[in-house]
Amino acid sequence: MNCQEVMELMQRSLDGDLDSHETSRMMEHIRTCPECAAMYERLTRLSNNLAQLPRVVPRFSIVDSILPRLEELPIGPAADDAAREEAESGVPAATPSRSSRPNRKTYRRLAGAIAAGVVAGLIIISNPFSWMSGSSNDNDAASMSEAGLLSKAGEPASAPAEEKMSANSSSSAAGGDESAMNDQAAPSSNRAIEPETPAANTESADDKQLDVRFMESLRTDETVSGDKAKTESADAGRQAAANSQPPSDAPQMTLQIAPSPPASADGGSEADMSVSGAQAVSKSGTTFPAAIAPAFVWASPDGKYKATVEEERMKVYETSENKLVFQSDVRSGHKIGSVRWDEDSANLHYSWTDADGKTVSYRWEAATGRENAEAVAEAVTRSGVADDSGNAEGTAGAGAGAGSATDGGAGSGSGGGTQSGATGQ
Amino acid sequence: MVEPDLIKAAQAGDRDALVALLREIEHQVYRTAYYLLNNEQDAMDASQEALIRIYTKIHTYEEKAQFRTWVQRIVTNICIDKFRRSRPSVSIDEHELVFRAGDDVEGEVMAVYASEEIREAIDKLPEHHRTVVVLRYLQDFSYNEIAESLNLPLNTVKSYLFRARQQLQALLRDYQKGGVRG
Structure with missing residues (x-):
């Protein structure tokens, strides 16, 4: 040994x-x-010696010293947050410091409020044509004249601009790391103050088209070439004409619930979507987590049903009992679009666009509770910029009543663009 | 030893029972904090924090663990966090771990270390070694209880404890040799 x-x-x-x-x-x-x-x-x-070290005791009762604080503290499972806060605050006796430091919940609430504000702002100015004029201004001075057409249509809309401004300032005040949404809100707000503002007012109060697309993947306008920007602006002009048609009474919303494929300079569905106002939004750097998607509910005009997108399927609930009356098949990776109810609430129209840009329109019939496919639009093959309008012609997004028959661009629900399809119906 | 009934009442939301329970454990909490942090004020702060955490987290205690090891886990975690925040890490050079013997054996054998010296020597140990020593000698924990408190394997606990004692005896011997003691 x-x-x-x-x-x-x-x-x-x-x-x-x-x-x-x-x-x-x-x-x-x-x-x-x-x-x-x-x-x-x-x-x-x-x-x-170690075993004989003095059994030191505190000079005064520690429990007594914290009793007043303990009485304020919740106990049991609900106490978890409070405990964490206590643990983070270091010296527990320093109670006043708690009020001076906004906690995480505050940030979260703030971020939520900001997100809501930004969404509201986007909806207000979400007339896709206004966004397009903005992006074309950004990308190509030659398109100014067309954008100018849009801005003639009305007075400068100060209200949306203010809203965007405030959203912007509060989001920067809130600090970057608390919420991803917060991070993303800032750039979009910044951009939103730019030239599209004059155009935003082309959206009159009775124009109820909403076109909000939530992009999960981050895209930037770098992927849009100058050529395409021109095309967009051309479309913008045509669609502006469409917009001048009597607007649809049925609110229209487009909601992308699936991650988009990564942006590519020449990319099929990606490029197609660039003609939509929603794309202009995404180009501004706005991305929203898909998690907020379920907040969108399309109520039938008679109030009897609510349609919503959950778990990548369309679901219809009976409003009174909140009972699920219909759910579609799971459309993994699809984008929902052109959701609208008929005036008489008899049918719910919507369309799904898959990753390849193929769009299928469906109609859910309240009387039967069944879903029927209505029309199929093939993926746009993008051989050149001109295809933007060309393909748009052949696209039948649900409820896409072409606003302007003279040009193919109007009312296009092209490829990925389930968005503005119903503009002029 | 805290009565199981008291723990149950506290877990059921009886605030008086919870406060009574805290009173029973406050000394053991403070003692650990004091020897880990070697500072009265820091020990008070850490003890308050630990007791508040125990107060709000009592429902998470499960009977499969000993209550006192659960308590010590909370207080040692808080102290280690505090320690890391407040000072640069201290480590002892490896050479001090070398098994030294043979020189001037008789001269030191009879010496008795003052508790002050021991406390300072403990303070020089790396945090895990110190924690193990404190739980072993100030809480009279077994290897198993230390392992449970620190969530460490048994062999690791032994290795920390043995190394800590070797370091301590080396430190204390140097102390004496340095002529601090007359």
Whole structure:
């Protein structure tokens, strides 16, 4: 047995961890090895000293000192948050510091409010043509004249601009890391103050088209070439004409619930979507987590049903009992679009667009509770920029009553663009 | 030893029972904090924090663990966090772990270390070694109880404790040799 092994035995002996056999082996070694004997002495003495360290007690009762605070604290499972806060606050006695420091919940609430504000702002100015004029201004000065057409249509809309401004300032005040939404809100708000503002007022109060697309993947306008920007602006002009048609009474919303494919300079459905106002939104750097998608509910005009998109399917609930009366198949990776109810609430129209840009329109019939496919639009093959309008012609987004028959761009629900399809119906 | 009934009442939401329970454990909490932090004020702060956490987290205690090891886990975690925040990590050079013997054996054997010296030596240990020593000697915990408190394997606990004692005896011996004691 060497000294190192004996060291372990000596250590364990201090903790009463040796059996009699081990003890006798250790003692045998120590008798013949003065070094280990000395070490054993020292360790034993140390251990005894450690065991005799004074059992210090606090000068005053710690429980008494925290009693007033304890009475304020919740106990039980609901106390978890509070406890975490306490733990983070370091010295517990410093109660006043709690009020001076906004907690996470505050940030979350703030972020939520900001997000709501930004969404509201986007909806107000979400007339896709206004966005397009904005983006074309950004990208190509040659398109100014067409954008100008739009801005002639009305007075500068100060209200939306203000709303965007405030959303912007509060989001930057809130600090970046609390919410992803918050991060993303800032750039979009910044951009929104730019040239599209004059155009925003082309959306009159009775134009109820809403076109909000939530992009999960981040895209930037770098992916849009100048050429395409021109095309967009051309479309913008045509669609502006469409917009001048009597607007639909049925509110229209487009909601993208699936992650979009990564942006590519030449990319099929991506490029198609660039003709939509929603794309202009996404180009501004706005991305929203899909998580907020369920907030969108399309109520039938008679109030009897509510349609919503959950778990990548269309679901219809009976409003009175909140009973699920219909759910579609799961459309994984699809985008829902052109959701609208008939005036008489007899049918719910919507369309799904898959990752390849193929759009299928459906009609859900309240009387039967069944879903019927209405029309299929093939994926747009993008051979050139001109395809934007060309393909739009052939696209039958649900409820896409072409607003302007003279140009193919109007009312286009092209490829990925389930968006503005119903503009002029 | 805290009565199981008191713990149950506290977990059921009886605030008086919870406060009574805290009174029973406040000294053991403070003692650990004091020897881990080697500072009265820090120990008070850490103890308050630990007691508040126990107060709000009592419902998460499960009977499969010993109550006192659960309490010590909370207080040691708080102290280690505090320690990391307040000072740079201290480590002991490896050479001090070298098994030294043979020189001037008799001269030191008879010496008795003052508790002040021991406390300062403990303070020089790396945090895990210190924690193990404190639980072993100030809470009279077994290897198993230490392992449960610190969520460490048994062998790791032993290794920390053995190394800590070796370091301590080396430190204290140097102390004496340095002529601090007359």
